Amino acid sequence: MKLFVKYKLILIGIVIGAIGGYVYYHYIGCASGFCPITSHPINSTAYGALMGGLFFSIFKKNTDNKKHVDEER
Numbered sequence: 001m002k003l004f005v006k007y008k009l010i011l012i013g014i015v016i017g018a019i020g021g022y023v024y025y026h027y028i029g030c031a032s033g034f035c036p037i038t039s040h041p042i043n044s045t046a047y048g049a050l051m052g053g054l055f056f057s058i059f060k061k062n063t064d065n066k067k068h069v070d071e072e073r
Contacts, residue, residue, distance in 0.1 A: 010057050017052015021045045 004011065025044035033039045037047050 009060050010053050013052040013054075013056025014049045015052070017055070018045050018049035020052065021048020024048065 021044045022041055025038055025041045028038065029035075029044075030038040036043065038044050
């Protein structure tokens, strides 16, 4: 349970990114089938989830680094 609390922001980003990836596939997509990401809903959803998780990880505070800096002083 602590794992979900610790990575809550990243998990929210993954869910939002997955929804965004599927919406992008559904409304824009790739009609020809030659687009490697947007031609299939699974690929588009997975790519959106990855990008959402990476984007939301930017906003996560790193408390371990602060402890390390305080110990050096």
